[in-house]
Amino acid sequence: xxxxxxxxxxxxxxxxxxxxxxxxxxxxxxxxxxxxxxxxxxxxxxxxxxxxxxxxxxxxxxxxxxxxxxxxxxxxxxxxxxxxxxxxxxxxxxxxxxxxxxxxxxxxxxxxxxxxxxxxxxxxxxxxxxxxxxxxxxxxxxxxxxxxxxxxxxxxxxxxxxxxxxxxxxx
Amino acid sequence: xxxxxxxxxxxxxxxxxxxxxxxxxxxxxxxxxxxxxxxxxxxxxxxxxxxxxxxxxxxxxxxxxxxxxxxxxxxxxxxxxxxxxxxxxxxxxxxxxxxxxxxxxxxxxxxxxxxxxxxxxxxxxxxxxxxxxxxxxxxxxxxxxxxxxxxxxxxxxxxxxxxxxxxxxxx
Amino acid sequence: xxxxxxxxxxxxxxxxxxxxxxxxxxxxxxxxxxxxxxxxxxxxxxxxxxxxxxxxxxxxxxxxxxxxxxxxxxxxxxxxxxxxxxxxxxxxxxxxxxxxxxxxxxxxxxxxxxxxxxxxxxxxxxxxxxxxxxxxxxxxxxxxxxxxxxxxxxxxxxxxxxxxxxxxxxx
Amino acid sequence: xxxxxxxxxxxxxxxxxxxxxxxxxxxxxxxxxxxxxxxxxxxxxxxxxxxxxxxxxxxxxxxxxxxxxxxxxxxxxxxxxxxxxxxxxxxxxxxxxxxxxxxxxxxxxxxxxxxxxxxxxxxxxxxxxxxxxxxxxxxxxxxxxxxxxxxxxxxxxxxxxxxxxxxxxxx
DNA sequence: TATGAATGAGCCTTCATTCAT
DNA sequence: TATGAATGAAGGCTCATTCAT
Numbered sequence: 001x002x003x004x005x006x007x008x009x010x011x012x013x014x015x016x017x018x019x020x021x022x023x024x025x026x027x028x029x030x031x032x033x034x035x036x037x038x039x040x041x042x043x044x045x046x047x048x049x050x051x052x053x054x055x056x057x058x059x060x061x062x063x064x065x066x067x068x069x070x071x072x073x074x075x076x077x078x079x080x081x082x083x084x085x086x087x088x089x090x091x092x093x094x095x096x097x098x099x100x101x102x103x104x105x106x107x108x109x110x111x112x113x114x115x116x117x118x119x120x121x122x123x124x125x126x127x128x129x130x131x132x133x134x135x136x137x138x139x140x141x142x143x144x145x146x147x148x149x150x151x152x153x154x155x156x157x158x159x160x161x162x163x164x165x166x167x168x169x170x171x
Numbered sequence: 172x173x174x175x176x177x178x179x180x181x182x183x184x185x186x187x188x189x190x191x192x193x194x195x196x197x198x199x200x201x202x203x204x205x206x207x208x209x210x211x212x213x214x215x216x217x218x219x220x221x222x223x224x225x226x227x228x229x230x231x232x233x234x235x236x237x238x239x240x241x242x243x244x245x246x247x248x249x250x251x252x253x254x255x256x257x258x259x260x261x262x263x264x265x266x267x268x269x270x271x272x273x274x275x276x277x278x279x280x281x282x283x284x285x286x287x288x289x290x291x292x293x294x295x296x297x298x299x300x301x302x303x304x305x306x307x308x309x310x311x312x313x314x315x316x317x318x319x320x321x322x323x324x325x326x327x328x329x330x331x332x333x334x335x336x337x338x339x340x341x342x
Numbered sequence: 343x344x345x346x347x348x349x350x351x352x353x354x355x356x357x358x359x360x361x362x363x364x365x366x367x368x369x370x371x372x373x374x375x376x377x378x379x380x381x382x383x384x385x386x387x388x389x390x391x392x393x394x395x396x397x398x399x400x401x402x403x404x405x406x407x408x409x410x411x412x413x414x415x416x417x418x419x420x421x422x423x424x425x426x427x428x429x430x431x432x433x434x435x436x437x438x439x440x441x442x443x444x445x446x447x448x449x450x451x452x453x454x455x456x457x458x459x460x461x462x463x464x465x466x467x468x469x470x471x472x473x474x475x476x477x478x479x480x481x482x483x484x485x486x487x488x489x490x491x492x493x494x495x496x497x498x499x500x501x502x503x504x505x506x507x508x509x510x511x512x513x
Numbered sequence: 514x515x516x517x518x519x520x521x522x523x524x525x526x527x528x529x530x531x532x533x534x535x536x537x538x539x540x541x542x543x544x545x546x547x548x549x550x551x552x553x554x555x556x557x558x559x560x561x562x563x564x565x566x567x568x569x570x571x572x573x574x575x576x577x578x579x580x581x582x583x584x585x586x587x588x589x590x591x592x593x594x595x596x597x598x599x600x601x602x603x604x605x606x607x608x609x610x611x612x613x614x615x616x617x618x619x620x621x622x623x624x625x626x627x628x629x630x631x632x633x634x635x636x637x638x639x640x641x642x643x644x645x646x647x648x649x650x651x652x653x654x655x656x657x658x659x660x661x662x663x664x665x666x667x668x669x670x671x672x673x674x675x676x677x678x679x680x681x682x683x684x
Numbered sequence: 685t686a687t688g689a690a691t692g693a694g695c696c697t698t699c700a701t702t703c704a705t
Numbered sequence: 706t707a708t709g710a711a712t713g714a715a716g717g718c719t720c721a722t723t724c725a726t
Contacts, residue, residue: 005706026197028699039708041703050700135330142317142331146309159306160313167338175725176689199716210691215718217689347685368539370720381687383724392721477672484659484673488651501648502655509680517704518710541695552712557697559710691723702712 009046011036017057025054062110069113075124078117078168082140083161086147111137128170139164180217182207188228196225233281240284246295249288249339253311254332257318282308299341310335351388353378359399367396404452411455417466420459421507424482428489428499453479470512481506522559524549530570538567575623582626588637591630591681595653596674599660624650641683652677 015036019027029050033040047053069081111133118136121127143164147157186207190198200221204211218224240252282304289307292298314335318328357378361369371392375382389395411423453475460478463469485506489499528549532540542563546553560566582594624646631649634640656677660670 002706008707029701030699033709040701040710041708042706044701045706048701131334132330134327135334138317138323138327138331139314139334142313143310145316145319146313148316152309156305156309159303160309163302163306163310163338164335165338167334167336171342173689173726179689200718201716211717212692212719213690219718221717344685350686371722372720375688382722383688384686386722387685390722473676474672476669477676480659480665480669480673481656481676484655487658487661488655490658494651498647498651501645502651505644505648505652505680506677507680509676509678513684515705515710521710542697543695553697554699554713555711561697563696687726689723689725691721693719693721695719696717698716699714700712702710704710705708 005046008036008038008042012038012043012046012053013056013060016053017061020054020057029053066110066113069110069117072117073120075121075126078114078121078127078136079165081114081117082143082164085140086143086157086161114140125170127168131168136168139168176217179207179209179213183209183214183217183224184228184231187224188232191225191228200224237281237284240281240288243288244291246292246297249285249292249298249307250336252285252288253314253335256311257314257328257332285311296341298339302339307339310339347388350378350380350384354380354385354388354395355398355402358395359403362396362399371395408452408455411452411459414459415462417463417468420456420463420469420478420510423456423459424485424506425503427482428485428503456482467512469510473510478510481510518559521549521551521555525551525556525559525566526570526573529566530574533567533570542566579623579626582623582630585630586633588634588639591627591634591640591649592678594627594630595656595677598653599656599670599674627653638683640681644681649681652681 012032016032019032019035023031029043030040032053033043036043043053047056065085068084069077072081114137115133118127118131118133122129122131143160146152146160152160183203187203190203190206194202200214201211203224204214207214214224218227236256239255240248243249243252285308286304289298289302289304293300293302314331317323317331323331354374358374361374361377365373371385372382374395375385378385385395389398407427410426411419414423456479457475460469460473460475464471464473485502488494488502494502525545529545532545532548536544542556543553545566546556549556556566560569578598581597582590585591585594627650628646631640631644631646635642635644656673659665659673665673
């Protein structure tokens with residue numbers, strides 16, 4: 001792949017992330033192309049289908065999240081990651097609309113990272129030992145989605161997370 | 172012919188509920204008409220706009236939920252309602268996509284019903300006294316949304332709810 | 343035909359005349375029914391086709407004009423009629439949109455009335471003898487149409503008619 | 514591919530001019546596409562709205578008329594232009610239906626051209642000095658519209674114009 | 685005869701995808 | 706490889722007309 005092709009791919013992904021984050025997955029591919037500064041044909045050359053483009057975004061997003069998680073750790077790592085994720089507005093709408101796009105591998109790696117945070121938190125005694133990775137992931141996704149719905153101001157967000165954290169906490 | 176019209180209205184709402192529950196709000200009005208067994212024009216006669224149709228469904232759905240909630244009560248009412256809601260597949264996708272359709276009144280009534288359940292649970296000592304209605308609603312919505320995303324089998328659903336309930340529980 | 347049927351027919355025609363005069367022939371038949379205070383089915387019972395309704399309106403309109411013309415006469419009858427017609431806003435849009443609806447008989451009778459006015463004017467020496475009925479009718483229609491187009495204020499209307507009248511005038 | 518696009522744009526305008534001239538502005542955009550030999554999407558790529566297409570036609574039409582008028586002049590320029598315009602069947606229905614589409618600039622330029630013809634005719638003594646541009650424009654539009662209505666054969670057209678010209682003539 | 689709900693063809697418009705340049 | 710014009714299948718919606726009540 002030529003250097004400029006590589007550069008275009010990146011631009012397209014960036015543009016797509018922004019466009020879909022703002023307008024949802026229903027936004028048109030043309031708008032992505034426009035923001036990326038390329039022609040529509042170029043988008044389809046790199047991502048033969050709109051779904052491919054969505055999947056690529058999600059994959060990259062998940063990879064970043066996994067990387068982010070990997071940088072954390074210790075007793076509060078899980079809580080920090082959880083909170084941070086819920087705060088990221090951009091990442092959020094994505095997750096909602098991308099339902100159906102399957103990128104099991106990337107999700108798997110994110111799951112691994114979260115699992116590691118969970119392990120450390122349990123080791124440090126911050127989180128109950130009988131909580132498993134699947135339910136933590138489920139809660140993570142749930143609260144992110146929920147945050148998208150209504151007018152969660154910071155206070156509500158904090159109180160909602162507090163309940164979840166209390167549920168996870170060791171007695 | 173008032174009777175026919177009434178019957179058709181009901182059929183259309185039922186069909187719409189099913190179609191949108193399965194395919195999301197992006198599903199076509201034509202498909203609703205087909206499932207309802209009426210012509211497309213009939214759908215638009217009853218609901219002049221697709222958004223009107225969506226709003227009508229949501230309104231009815233919320234009314235049912237509120238009614239459902241009103242029938243519960245006691246120490247475990249909130250938990251029962253919470254669990255039941257998460258189980259209802261049909262109701263779920265709806266909530267995701269219907270965001271933006273404003274039916275404040277209906278939502279308000281649902282909130283009231285949930286608030287009442289919360290009050291009773293707190294009175295019975297099942298739920299912490301420092302938890303407010305807003306965060307309970309937020310958790311409700313969140314977990315419903317989350318349940319839509321992945322392959323939540325019954326076990327995962329139960330374990331996820333268990334964490335939330337633990338978070339709500341009085342010590 | 344029953345008395346109430348007769349009455350409905352009249353109401354429908356009146357409503358249609360008003361609706362089509364204001365919104366043009368593209369206005370919906372439903373709106374006519376609404377204004378007439380009858381159900382849509384009743385409109386179609388009296389006028390099996392929208393075109394039939396339009397034709398009926400035009401016919402009645404032309405009949406009235408002919409009657410109007412018949413009441414005039416003398417040296418200035420033609421000029422008076424001509425001017426009056428151009429002033430009638432309601433009658434105008436009609437004529438534009440009703441193109442294609444053929445009501446030769448009614449037009450014929452109007453033509454007769456205008457012809458008579460022309461004859462009298464020529465006899466009185468107000469109008470040149472070598473002008474025929476067809477061109478007078480053509481001018482009548484033309485100026486009515488023209489008046490529909492732009493912002494003909496009264497002054498412009500008068501000056502435009504003045505040119506036409508000068509063209510018709512005996513030297 | 515600029516060339517193709519340009520060619521298509523032209524084809525579409527030509528097709529639209531013909532279709533709308535024959536069937537009126539109510540004709541479907543699909544028919545325009547069919548006659549132009551392009552897909553419906555292509556029409557909408559060039560003219561995002563039906564109204565845009567209508568406006569474009571009218572604009573081009575008026576530009577041609579203005580250009581045509583600019584090529585004339587002298588004592589009979591106005592009469593020639595007037596007659597020619599009335600003869601153009603294609604141009605005519607357009608003007609009827611396109612009312613409401615605002616292309617003031619183009620209309621303005623046409624008015625200028627006609628004004629110039631009028632000035633020259635008055636200078637040459639062919640037309641009365643007390644006739645203004647507005648009423649000439651009004652007559653122009655009127656007779657064009659009128660010509661659209663009925664069965665104006667050539668003779669009737671000539672005789673009708675003769676009256677108008679007599680009205681304009683200096684004594 | 686009146687009512688008004690139902691029908692369904694047809695319209696304008698959007699957008700993912702293809703393909704000639 | 707990039708461009709961007711062309712394609713054409715839907716989709717939402719309107720409205721003349723029919724028909725059961």
